Amino acid sequence: MSSDVMSAAGVQKLTMAQALNRALRDAMTADDRVLVFGEDVGPLGGVFRITDGLTADFGDQRCFDTPLAESGIVGMAIGLAMNGMRPVVEMQFDAFAYPAFEQITSHVAKLRNRTRGALAVPMVIRVPYGGGIGGVEHHCDSSEAYYAHTPGLHVVTPADAHDAYWLMREAIASDDPVVFMEPKKLYWSKQEVDLDAPAPGIGTARVVRDGTDATLIAYGPTVAPALEAAEAAAQDGRSLQVVDLRSIVPFDDETVTLAVRSTGRAVVIAEAAGFASVASEIAARVSERCFHHLAAPVTRVTGFDIPFPPPKLEHFQLPGVDRILDAVDALQWED
Amino acid sequence: MSSDVMSAAGVQKLTMAQALNRALRDAMTADDRVLVFGEDVGPLGGVFRITDGLTADFGDQRCFDTPLAESGIVGMAIGLAMNGMRPVVEMQFDAFAYPAFEQITSHVAKLRNRTRGALAVPMVIRVPYGGGIGGVEHHCDSSEAYYAHTPGLHVVTPADAHDAYWLMREAIASDDPVVFMEPKKLYWSKQEVDLDAPAPGIGTARVVRDGTDATLIAYGPTVAPALEAAEAAAQDGRSLQVVDLRSIVPFDDETVTLAVRSTGRAVVIAEAAGFASVASEIAARVSERCFHHLAAPVTRVTGFDIPFPPPKLEHFQLPGVDRILDAVDALQWED
Amino acid sequence: MTVDFEVLLPSREPVRHLEADGTPAAGRDLPPLGDTVLLEAYAALVSARRFNEQAHALVRQGRLAVYPSSFGQEACQVAAALVLGDGDWLFPTYRDCAAVVARGVDPVEVLVLLKGDWHSGYDPRERKVAPQATPLATQLLHAVGVAHAATLRGEPTVVMALCGDGATSEGDFHEALNFAAVFRAPVVFFVQNNEYAISVPLARQSAAPSLAHKGVGYGVPGERVDGNDLIALMSVLGTAVERARAGGGPQLVEGHTYRMQAHTNADDATRYRQDAEVEAWVERDPLRRMEAFLRARGLLDDELAEELKETADEVAARVRDGLNSDVPPRPDDLFDHVYAQRTPQLAEQAAVVADELAREEDR
Amino acid sequence: MTVDFEVLLPSREPVRHLEADGTPAAGRDLPPLGDTVLLEAYAALVSARRFNEQAHALVRQGRLAVYPSSFGQEACQVAAALVLGDGDWLFPTYRDCAAVVARGVDPVEVLVLLKGDWHSGYDPRERKVAPQATPLATQLLHAVGVAHAATLRGEPTVVMALCGDGATSEGDFHEALNFAAVFRAPVVFFVQNNEYAISVPLARQSAAPSLAHKGVGYGVPGERVDGNDLIALMSVLGTAVERARAGGGPQLVEGHTYRMQAHTNADDATRYRQDAEVEAWVERDPLRRMEAFLRARGLLDDELAEELKETADEVAARVRDGLNSDVPPRPDDLFDHVYAQRTPQLAEQAAVVADELAREEDR
């Protein structure tokens, strides 16, 4: 990425990877407390190149490689945050954040609460997640439920480059720790990013397609298939609304509830195994809050309750257009 | 516990702690592949005395203390299981299982699948969980959702001493890894245990109180307040059915669905923070599967989405009778 | 990897300056600590002991829920705090209340955790003392981060990070020492080896020649010190702190001491150790030793001893009074500090509690 | 803690028996391995190299998704496998395909993982080879468990547990060495220090004098060996295995080698290291060295060399053929091995897929 392109503002067409890189750069420029570190994020620029060029441009005190230990990375980030820094750490892949689980659940999530607000630990934990890239085992987990279930963490996930940029800027600026779930299969997808138009803050969902017959609720990697399904359904005369959550915690009840009440039908779409998941939460709260508006049960199209499959079989696990349309078809239209 | 009492069979009045101890003894006697280990489980008998006397009676090769490292304990258990043993490991408290999270999610849950069945890792991971004992931070988490969301693990939790005994026997005999959630506030509660009458296998829920107006779905520590609430409601002329899940994974859809369909109303009760939890899952699947039978939305009485409170404030977090009755009252009886 | 391992190895025997009876150890010069420092340290030692006794009493009276005592380990507690400057940080565990008090934190605030009012009772920024850590060894990594932040800003901060012998087995211990070494973070890792992790004796915890030898594998110099010898501790820890401050990087210090009481009041130590073992440590008591030394030096007489006892009693009285004035914890606190602002979900949930409380009042 | 630390320390320089040009190292007797063993080991070395080349070619042809090559590390690969007896266990990482093949596992089954058909392609029980581990250092603990089970049953099993230099930084490495030491588990921990963890060079991974020095902190003897010297490796690892089998407990061995290629084909090593650095290692190639040695000894001539090459080519051909006969993976496998039996939930979910497949066929 040439620094020419990187310094211009306005509207730019960027991949999500570039948008994230740009957000890190802009945050590092704006605030010298921002530090970026993790495994291979330095000279290599990260295995997905999200931190490309940061060490070269900001020096190896601002962006640096650590020894290979995720609990160490998050634990050290906590200390840095306690002492005035704003760490942004990369977990190389979803499943490799698990060694940091104790640090995340017992400290990152709880330190502010433990000290009644005296000690905040603002930090961003970046987690490339999900499948769809032909990755081998441990490289494709959708682990957002673990974090979303843990009080004290914000959990966000963009579905396009514009949101990726702005959610990252907001996450870094937030006084709370944010688990930033990056749908890795979207890293190379390109969208327009308006660098002058902040997205609404963390905690707001977005209706990304209007529709009147049913609402598809998606986030991160499932927003695209939801939109595709809506497009396909439109050709069959069915008008599907699509909501992109953007933020899992806090949850935008207002937007979601309003949306589902307007259509009376809802399908929740997520890649993670369905049991006790974020999709369960959405289905449960929508069922409760929209009860009298529902013409059909809220259903879910999620990953099966199996370990993520090997590359040659992963297409069975990922919620695709057909499966979404099947779910829509089953929404008791004849009742 | 005298070994006299311990060798007798038939029906006995035991605390849940004694019942678990007895189950471990009987399993160790029946199968010399069964090993019990963890922190302080040897001479001390565990901080809750669940392993009391096992080292004395079975020797320190069968029940032993390990160095203080939970990932080590679970990781070593995996190897022992790979090589023909049946480990039963104790995590001293809920939050102290987090260091073992990677071993549990990436290996315990996945090794059978990874090897297409060639390498099973049968083991029991015992997790004393939940609040209600005035414990300080990190000693009262309800962590069942983390495990229930992870495909490849069975997750069970008893609500009385009889189930504690039999679920433990089944868990140890199972060819699958079982996360055994022990509601620590029930350790000292006493019930009749029929040592000759096996409970139905893992995966079966139980209707513990019949009722016709609404169904309370609970597990582990919330079964008791659910029963209390049902008792109180009965005096107000409302007939509440209570279901004890016993097994979270696998989930007994049949029993739960049948129960809710019979009453048309349901409240899910769990101690864990509610967001993206087991309670979410129950509410979501009941809402979906019982949609046409529901006279009111399925609601939840759960812990708030906050870190578990300090001892003096924990009563606010625990689902108690009043809060359950409030939820029942809100089930739109007038519609 | 150019470090020569010899410089990393601890001495064969723990550094000791005072024998158990208070006589200076033969063949070793006393460190030049100065009389004022010695007396201040001894005063803190007396107060620490008194604090432990007071807390113990409060547990028996049911006014503290639990107390993991450092009785017998007070020399470690005091030294860990006193070798630090105002700008330095202390990272204590649940067992290190006395160290936190020695650092100057209000003892009543320290006991908030064990009273069950809140998870931590003091503002960590005031005296630069992290909340007492329960998940073992996790705090060592935070210490590295705090130290590294200071390094990045060019501040002369040193961090004293405490843990027990058992905690050295956790993966986080390993990661913390390695990170500290690689980043040359100014951290002194001080392991209080009190021979037990609850019921598990050191021999089942490690097969290493000593815990201080663990430094070698990280390129971190290790040192062993008699954990009941206040002078040795002040000297070894003080040197480590100044070495770290001067840019020498982290150090690992093992203080060999003994947990004289059960793990906490909830524990039953008779299940796993003999009284005789405990008794053998009575004569190695850190107070006796220091008192004898100071008296022999003419630095302490009955009058001063009485004065110190009175100061200690005042602290104890403050603790008792503080615990009496019971301000009930606020339910609102449950929802106010999870995030910087309440989420909409937390606002709804707080309303549930507020409503319940209002109805209760109405009754 | 009675162990004397001296016995735990590795030698100052890595053990080497062959210089880079194949001449015996001066001042050191060659270990008594026997000509048959040497030739067998060399044959395995040639096959391992050929396997690496073949896999590399298959990646370029798009028939393997990814390949983390052990090119340049073949001496470590071969020695780790060959020093084991039939009853012993091998715990390999993703990089250790060649070691798994050297242990006798069908190479086609080994590549199932990298082809993307399934997570692991061989039955671990057959040749006693654990599935190749991806989550770093986690497998070291499994190795301790397998070893301890054998100890408990009185079986003479030894476990060879492999990991990389980067993996030594993980907490699980620490816990595994400590558990092994405390339980005196018959495990040989063999670290292939290839100087990189993806892009991170050893100097940013550790400040220790050597990775073998990490043994000291556990009471585990450490040893360093030239990782491109097959004879030294066979000797050091073989001794460690027999020591463990005789009840001597675990050992830590660091093989100093070099990752000649990028981390995997997906990696771009030019971003973090100079070609010159790589080139300097070409002359330390493990094959050249061993070939020169065997020829000088008169154990290898052109004819035998040709024979070995043909055997290696046959393995390569088997791999190519095996990858050609593409049996598509079964969707049912997704649901059949999560548990011993499908749960009701999985039965429902499998039915969804079956239904989709049936409808697809109908079209």
Ligand SMILES: Cc1ncc(C[n+]2csc(CCOP(=O)(O)OP(=O)(O)O)c2C)c(N)n1
């Ligand atoms: C990660 C973790 N596992 C288990 C525990 C439970 N626990 C609390 S104290 C303790 C023993 C600690 O021993 P040591 O480190 O020697 O410290 P000491 O109590 O002797 O001061 C244990 C096992 C814990 N607090 N954290």
Ligand SMILES: Cc1ncc(C[n+]2csc(CCOP(=O)(O)OP(=O)(O)O)c2C)c(N)n1
């Ligand atoms: C717990 C964990 N964190 C991160 C990764 C991602 N990762 C795969 S290989 C690797 C580098 C490993 O380096 P090293 O241990 O030296 O082995 P080598 O690849 O050099 O053989 C990393 C960071 C992982 N597999 N597991």
Ligand SMILES: [Mg+2]
């Ligand atoms: Mg201890």
Ligand SMILES: [Mg+2]
């Ligand atoms: Mg390496």
